[in-house]
Amino acid sequence: MRLLLTTPQGIEDLAKAEVENLLSKLGVPFRVEEKPLGVEGRVLAEVGEAFYRDEKGRERELSVATYLNERSRLLHRVIVEIAGERFEGICEDEPEKALSRIEGFVASLPVERFVKVSESFAVRPFRKGEHRITSVDIAKTVGKAIFERLERFGKPKVNLDHPSVIFRAELVGESFFLGIDTTGDSSLHRRPWRVYDHPAHLKASIANALIELVKPDGGSFIDPFCGSGTIPIELALRGYPGRIICLEKYRRYLLGAEMNALAAGVHDRIEFLLGDATRLGEYFDSVDFAASNPPYGLKIGRRSMIPELYMGFFGELAKVLEKRGVFITTEKKAMEEAIEENGFKILHHRLIGHGGLMVHTYVIE
Numbered sequence: 186m187r188l189l190l191t192t193p194q195g196i197e198d199l200a201k202a203e204v205e206n207l208l209s210k211l212g213v214p215f216r217v218e219e220k221p222l223g224v225e226g227r228v229l230a231e232v233g234e235a236f237y238r239d240e241k242g243r244e245r246e247l248s249v250a251t252y253l254n255e256r257s258r259l260l261h262r263v264i265v266e267i268a269g270e271r272f273e274g275i276c277e278d279e280p281e282k283a284l285s286r287i288e289g290f291v292a293s294l295p296v297e298r299f300v301k302v303s304e305s306f307a308v309r310p311f312r313k314g315e316h317r318i319t320s321v322d323i324a325k326t327v328g329k330a331i332f333e334r335l336e337r338f339g340k341p342k343v344n345l346d347h348p349s350v351i352f353r354a355e356l357v358g359e360s361f362f363l364g365i366d367t368t369g370d371s372s373l374h375r376r377p378w379r380v381y382d383h384p385a386h387l388k389a390s391i392a393n394a395l396i397e398l399v400k401p402d403g404g405s406f407i408d409p410f411c412g413s414g415t416i417p418i419e420l421a422l423r424g425y426p427g428r429i430i431c432l433e434k435y436r437r438y439l440l441g442a443e444m445n446a447l448a449a450g451v452h453d454r455i456e457f458l459l460g461d462a463t464r465l466g467e468y469f470d471s472v473d474f475a476a477s478n479p480p481y482g483l484k485i486g487r488r489s490m491i492p493e494l495y496m497g498f499f500g501e502l503a504k505v506l507e508k509r510g511v512f513i514t515t516e517k518k519a520m521e522e523a524i525e526e527n528g529f530k531i532l533h534h535r536l537i538g539h540g541g542l543m544v545h546t547y548v549i550e
């Protein structure tokens with residue numbers, strides 16, 4: 186089976202490592218590739234059939250897609266591949282020709298193996314590259330081809346709002362892909378624990394990427410601009426054994442973080458502190474690890490305040506940080522100046538896609 190896995194741009198290597206780690210526990214052959222065909226935000230996994238023993242000792246087939254949906258912290262979607270095809274020259278094709286090539290291909294696929302005629306379905310499209318067709322054209326064409334194929338077996342049902350089965354059709358450059366989206370319409374980064382929605386919250390997948398990058402070893406950990414608590418909550422959910430602190434300047438956000446932590450069942454694992462990150466040294470003598478997305482001045486606060494805020498914060502962090510920190514921001518210049526002026530060394534830098542922006546991520550010590 187081939188699974189197309191989606192994840193934020195810039196963390197494909199971390200998602201690949203996570204998937205390899207999860208698949209290695211199944212004792213089946215597998216191969217994982219990051220950015221298949223050069224497509225960012227994608228990981229491809231080829232996996233052999235997996236089995237488990239039920240309570241009566243019978244061997245049952247294990248759904249690897251469900252296994253990954255339930256366990257991954259870095260993936261957004263798990264899509265089972267039905268078929269892929271390279272359409273040479275499709276980027277230049279007239280719309281009618283491009284769509285008829287896609288329709289002919291989909292019509293030839295045994296989609297009836299993936300959806301019962303009694304089940305409703307919908308097609309969700311994705312398109313990247315220069316084409317003369319839109320993603321809406323792709324959804325309509327693929328939907329029509331699937332419908333006509335299923336008509337051979339009964340009366341197909343389309344339900345665009347609440348389908349039982351979601352087909353995912355992607356055209357990236359000349360590569361076309363059709364699969365079943367086993368995750369559903371709500372991406373895995375939308376965690377069920379998020380009962381309080383902060384205006385600038387971090388995706389949970391990216392919070393986990395930051396945790397992977399800073400590699401906390403059980404020592405004390407702080408998110409000094411914790412907002413709704415995404416990073417501390419995700420860390421606590423991983424069973425982190427050490428002290429976890431969530432520091433936030435505004436009471437309403439800190440209360441939101443507490444509500445989220447309660448919903449996640451980890452409230453008792455986190456210390457919630459109302460305070461100012463630019464006065465960190467007043468609250469702690471030392472902390473081993475820090476991870477945060479401080480304000481960028483886009484959704485919260487003014488952009489002109491950012492250099493001063495970062496300089497004040499890293500000045501305090503320099504007094505208390507024992508090991509490593511990881512910080513993510515759009516404000517490259519202000520962040521680099523604050524890091525360097527306060528005597529920190531940048532161990533690693535990468536760009537991560539977040540909310541339509543490529544955001545700078547720094548691991549420091």
Ligand code: SAM
Pocket residue numbers: 383385386387388409410411412413414415416432433434435438460461462463477478479480481485
């Ligand atoms: N990662 C958080 C989440 O997922 O909800 C969002 C963090 S948000 C980008 C930045 C947070 O820093 C905001 O909640 C803001 O109120 C807080 N903040 C701004 N200035 C602060 C300061 N001096 N000390 C502590 N928190 C501050």
